[in-house]
Amino acid sequence: MKQLITLTFFLLTFTAFAQKPCEYSANVSDSIGTYKITNEYLVSEKNFGGTSSYVFLSLAQTDGLPTLNLQVIQKSKDFIKANCFDKNSKVFLQLENGKIITLIHVNQENCGTLIRDDKGFDNRVNTGYFMFLKDNFEELKKSPVSIMRIKYLTDVEDYIVRPDLTSELNGKVYHPNTYFIDNIRCVE
Numbered sequence: 001m002k003q004l005i006t007l008t009f010f011l012l013t014f015t016a017f018a019q020k021p022c023e024y025s026a027n028v029s030d031s032i033g034t035y036k037i038t039n040e041y042l043v044s045e046k047n048f049g050g051t052s053s054y055v056f057l058s059l060a061q062t063d064g065l066p067t068l069n070l071q072v073i074q075k076s077k078d079f080i081k082a083n084c085f086d087k088n089s090k091v092f093l094q095l096e097n098g099k100i101i102t103l104i105h106v107n108q109e110n111c112g113t114l115i116r117d118d119k120g121f122d123n124r125v126n127t128g129y130f131m132f133l134k135d136n137f138e139e140l141k142k143s144p145v146s147i148m149r150i151k152y153l154t155d156v157e158d159y160i161v162r163p164d165l166t167s168e169l170n171g172k173v174y175h176p177n178t179y180f181i182d183n184i185r186c187v188e
Contacts, residue, residue, distance in 0.1 A: 022186035025058070033063040038186050040071065043148070043176035044159045045167055051076040054169065055148075055159060057179060060129075061187040066137075068103055068130045070150070072112075075123050083152040084111040085128040090151045095143040096177075103130035109153075137188065140180035 027036040037060040044055035052075040060067045070091060074080050089105035105128055112126030128150075148159045165174040175182070 020182070022183070024186070035062050036060065036187070037069065038183055041176070041179055041183070042165065042167055042169070042172075042174050043161060043179060045165060045169060047168055051078065059183055059187045066132055066184075066187040067106070068132065069127065070130060071125065071127045072150075073123065073125050075121050077121055080114070080122050080124045082111045082114075082124065083126060083150075083155050083157070084109060085126065086153045088151070089128060089130075089153065091128075091130050092149040092151070093140070093145050093180075094147040094149075095139060096146050097139075097143040099139050099143065101133075101136045101139055103132055103136070105130050137184060140184050142181070144177040144181060145179070146177065 023039050024036050025039050028034065038058050040056040040058045042054060043057050044053070046053040052073075054073045056071040056073070058069045058071075060069055068091065072083070085105055086109045087105065087107040091103040091105075093101040093103070095101065108129065110126060110128060112124045115123045115125065117123060144163070145161045148161050150157050150159070161177045163175060163177050165176055166172075167174065
């Protein structure tokens with residue numbers, strides 16, 4: 001009986017700590033190389049006064065080089081200023097253990113695309129690609145993120161990264177502060 005209780009406890013503990021399999025929106029290997037990218041994940045959502053802003057992250061690996069893909073979507077009936085990514089743009093991640101991780105933007109200027117929808121809203125979609133420094137991986141696996149700072153060409157924006165985020169957009173519950181802990185293994 002004692003062995004049965006121990007076995008049951010072991011199995012319950014094992015399933016509680018089991019990692020979810022990696023889900024990719026693309027996973028391609030051919031004669032040119034390999035490319036895989038995780039599904040986009042909502043880490044910030046702001047809705048105030050008819051203006052909405054969403055920040056999505058995904059992790060990619062191109063021929064063994066891991067990158068962070070960051071997409072900012074803004075929606076408003078008012079003017080939306082362009083925040084451009086350039087060679088000096090960075091993403092800073094402050095971890096709950098106090099350490100700060102810096103990701104460097106690839107040298108590709110991008111000010112996003114402005115799209116007007118049929119309801120009269122302007123939508124700006126801006127995507128940036130950031131490279132990890134070699135020693136960043138280990139820290140991101142250990143500690144949740146508390147604050148994310150995005151340095152654009154002419155502006156800086158800070159985002160509080162919450163443990164739980166229930167999206168008004170789709171009603172799903174996200175856990176943005178543990179995004180890297182849960183997913184960085186998918187691009188190692």
